[in-house]
Amino acid sequence: MSSTVKGDALLKSIVSQNESPLTHEEWEESAKKKMKPHEFGHIRSGAGAEETLRRNREAFSKWAIVPRMLNDVSSVDTSINLFGRKYDHPFLLAPIGMQKLADEEGDLASVRGAAKWNVPFITSTVSSYSLEDIAEAAGSNPRWFQLYWSNNEKISYSMLQRAEQAGYEAIVVTVDTVMLGWREEDLRNGYSPLRAGVGKANYVNDPVFMESLTDKSDAGVIQGILENVYHPSFNWKKIEEIKKATKLPVLLKGILHPEDAILAMEAGIDGIIVSNHGGRQLDGVTSSLDALPAIAEVVNGKIPLILDSGIRRGTDLVKALILGASAVLLGRPYIYGLATAGQAGVEQVLGNFIEETRVTLALSGIAKVAEMPSIKLIRQ
Numbered sequence: 001m002s003s004t005v006k007g008d009a010l011l012k013s014i015v016s017q018n019e020s021p022l023t024h025e026e027w028e029e030s031a032k033k034k035m036k037p038h039e040f041g042h043i044r045s046g047a048g049a050e051e052t053l054r055r056n057r058e059a060f061s062k063w064a065i066v067p068r069m070l071n072d073v074s075s076v077d078t079s080i081n082l083f084g085r086k087y088d089h090p091f092l093l094a095p096i097g098m099q100k101l102a103d104e105e106g107d108l109a110s111v112r113g114a115a116k117w118n119v120p121f122i123t124s125t126v127s128s129y130s131l132e133d134i135a136e137a138a139g140s141n142p143r144w145f146q147l148y149w150s151n152n153e154k155i156s157y158s159m160l161q162r163a164e165q166a167g168y169e170a171i172v173v174t175v176d177t178v179m180l181g182w183r184e185e186d187l188r189n190g191y192s193p194l195r196a197g198v199g200k201a202n203y204v205n206d207p208v209f210m211e212s213l214t215d216k217s218d219a220g221v222i223q224g225i226l227e228n229v230y231h232p233s234f235n236w237k238k239i240e241e242i243k244k245a246t247k248l249p250v251l252l253k254g255i256l257h258p259e260d261a262i263l264a265m266e267a268g269i270d271g272i273i274v275s276n277h278g279g280r281q282l283d284g285v286t287s288s289l290d291a292l293p294a295i296a297e298v299v300n301g302k303i304p305l306i307l308d309s310g311i312r313r314g315t316d317l318v319k320a321l322i323l324g325a326s327a328v329l330l331g332r333p334y335i336y337g338l339a340t341a342g343q344a345g346v347e348q349v350l351g352n353f354i355e356e357t358r359v360t361l362a363l364s365g366i367a368k369v370a371e372m373p374s375i376k377l378i379r380q
Ligand SMILES: Cc1cc2nc3c(=O)[nH]c(=O)nc-3n(C[C@H](O)[C@H](O)[C@H](O)COP(=O)(O)O)c2cc1C
Pocket: 042, 043, 044, 056, 094, 095, 096, 097, 124, 125, 126, 146, 174, 253, 275, 276, 277, 278, 279, 280, 308, 309, 310, 311, 329, 330, 331, 332, 333
């Protein structure tokens, strides 16, 4: 999308009402007020001592932009090309499961909010509405499907096929969640959203999954999901099989080591998402931003690199692009918009993020994201 700088008036119209939250911290605060403490805690928290959760934010502050001047930024083109398709913005909405925790309309409200700005939406395996219902709510808006591998792999292949049929355009295989991280907030609260039943839609709508159950009661369904969603034997051989099983581009989400990026390319993977799952899986790992340069070096532009974990504002997005990402995923920020004001909240969070990104690009001297000029970052 090419947009023209119209100054203050445009900014004010996007930010809209003065009472509405503006920063991520304000959205988080308003979401907290609306939600049950253990449900909010599940979304906010990270694993273990939350070292990685903190590091994800600190990593962005340690880099400073050294902007370029006099580049004519009267028009800023934020579009990118991924897998032969043009996207208006260099970001997508991260797959976040169990969105009914934030709002009754859950993923449906989020995908409609995303569609307002043509921002692609990644549907989670443990979404609160079925991948078919989310596709229908998306209309012509692009969507990708995130796959948690199942121990009974027939279920995974069935979900892949359903995603293809429902018009999903890429498959994101999450590789950092072969078992659940050590989540102390949830442990303390004795809380498991999967047991609460808010992430079962794709399973109960799956004929292969339902067929596999001997006990089809609610309790049997939850038990069946728990037996399938964690998949510790997952391995590179399966990745090659998944690649063969679909015509869609396949991305791996959760890569932090450059050697794994090399293995992914050897397996024919089409894209990599550098991520530590928003600090929710293994605590103590590197921030994804700090992992990015070494991965960008080995990937060397051969396949797209996407980054998530800790993106909160437009300046974060631009720093990730300068360090070698083609795009980023936005996680918790849109969920706090959803919890605060449903679809309208998602629209507002995204509108502000898009506008801050545009201002950041312009003031950095970047008129076209697809042709990044040489902008430096220095460590502070
Ligand atoms: C409540 C919650 C649920 C999530 N569910 C999933 C999921 O189902 N699948 C997945 O691959 N990642 C999941 N993630 C991780 C996100 O896709 C993303 O990696 C992370 O939120 C990015 O970090 P950020 O929240 O700091 O932006 C979840 C994250 C949160 C906060």
